[in-house]
């Protein structure tokens with residue numbers, strides 16, 4: 001977000017709902033995660049297992065695929081950025097939906113926080129921030145693994161890390177906004193229904209060209225598609241103005257998500 | 272009354288069609304322990320949440336520490352402590368971390384919070400349990416921890432919503448003792464309860480609340496003096512030979528009929544007992560006691576506090 005955009009965004013948020021202490025919520029999450037480190041660490045292995053199983057296993061059957069610029073690249077190099085994008089999405093969505101719903105309705109955690117100077121915006125930003133931090137750690141680890149396997153073709157790949165953070169931010173913000181509308185655990189089937197097909201069809205495992213045109217258009221609307229294309233462009237070093245379009249997509253998601261999440265939390269918590 | 276820590280005029284709270292608080296006037300002076308006594312659903316928690324700046328008021332005026340909760344919520348919350356009706360401790364943190372992290376929400380430095388947590392653990396008699404998770408604590412310990420947590424920012428005003436509901440007598444007395452100490456240290460407290468003994472023990476001044484309105488206000492002794500007699504004679508009868516309330520009325524200032532007994536309000540319980548027996552009534556059992564806030568509530572609302 002650029003500097004002039006900030007005050008405009010500011011006015012969309014409920015008054016008096018931000019104490020500027022979202023960081024303290026992240027301190028809390030970090031302290032709590034010391035006791036649940038296993039769940040924390042497991043988030044790193046999921047994309048790694050996919051990379052090994054699909055990249056080497058399936059990859060030996062598939063051979064090379066055309067990269068973003070049409071040049072052939074190995075199957076593992078093709079799916080690795082896709083998995084990076086998908087893990088950014090999955091981690092952020094899990095943190096901002098299931099975890100937030102539990103804290104909101106069962107642990108009454110946010111109620112206790114709002115008895116302090118913290119406001120709903122601190123809560124929303126703090127939770128999203130934590131999801132980001134976690135996503136950032138996973139992305140760093142995964143990028144290192146990619147480098148180790150020789151799947152990084154360009155120094156542009158360094159930018160895949162901030163890109164992964166932006167993607168995670170966007171999914172966490174939207175996830176939290178969606179969670180604020182959910183009434184029961186049944187509603188979370190909708191999350192699975194949104195996330196799983198997106199994971200499978202957003203050019204994570206094969207290029208867009210395999211689809212008929214109408215399905216291509218559908219896929220091109222999905223956020224994960226933009227994340228995958230963004231990552232793939234960066235790790236393969238095929239960088240063009242098109243990447244800015246993908247970035248813009250996520251900036252819009254962030255703004256819409258944060259504003260809705262903060263407003264809804266305000267309504268839900270300050271009754 | 273301009274030095275009141277909390278001042279409400281015509282304060283109201285509605286949830287859709289439900290009117291939880293229907294226009295109350297309240298003044299809480301610095302240093303006092305102020306009580307809301309009332310049964311479930313009286314609107315006590317709704318009032319407390321408005322004072323705690325976590326629930327916008329529907330109508331009326333409210334000032335807390337001289338500020339408007341609708342405008343200065345975060346600034347007010349920085350200076351008050353809140354013990355909610357239901358414990359909402361952080362189950363993912365240890366007992367000590369619950370205090371330390373909570374202090375950080377107030378923007379207090381890490382060092383300060385560490386010292387404060389040690390002091391509060393001692394105050395709550397939880398030093399030995401500092402490393403445990405919250406689930407391992409008993410109900411009384413959780414309540415003590417919640418109270419300790421509410422003190423982490425050295426509040427000027429402490430809001431306690433039913434601090435001892437659901438606790439055994441021993442745990443209650445320990446908690447009351449901690450609240451006395453805080454009172455001696457000059458911490459203003461607002462307490463809600465549906466226990467008349469708790470209200471009598473803790474409160475300098477209280478309001479009797481029912482159906483979202485205030486029925487009476489005063490110190491426990493004043494209220495008893497105003498709405499009840501000095502003594503109460505409780506009489507139980509064999510259902511076969513149970514007299515009517517009217518038949519007993521000529522022997523006391525007032526008679527209340529409860530499902531299992533009669534309450535005869537009188538200056539001298541022993542004498543009234545003699546009169547009743549002399550008139551030929553044979554109670555199964557009788558008891559003379561001093562009037563309590565329970566009697567005040569019964570008089571004001573026609574109902575018992577805890578049913």
Ligand SMILES: Nc1ncnc2c1ncn2[C@@H]1O[C@H](COP(=O)(O)OP(=O)(O)O)[C@@H](O)[C@H]1O
Pocket residue numbers: 271286289290291309310311312313314315316317318
């Ligand atoms: N969030 C809410 N939504 C709808 N009704 C509520 C809500 N909170 C309280 N009420 C209603 O307001 C009334 C007063 O409740 P409350 O303030 O909790 O009373 P008390 O604390 O004295 O038991 C009750 O009828 C209760 O059902």
Ligand SMILES: [Mg+2]
Pocket residue numbers: 312315316317356432433
């Ligand atoms: Mg209540």
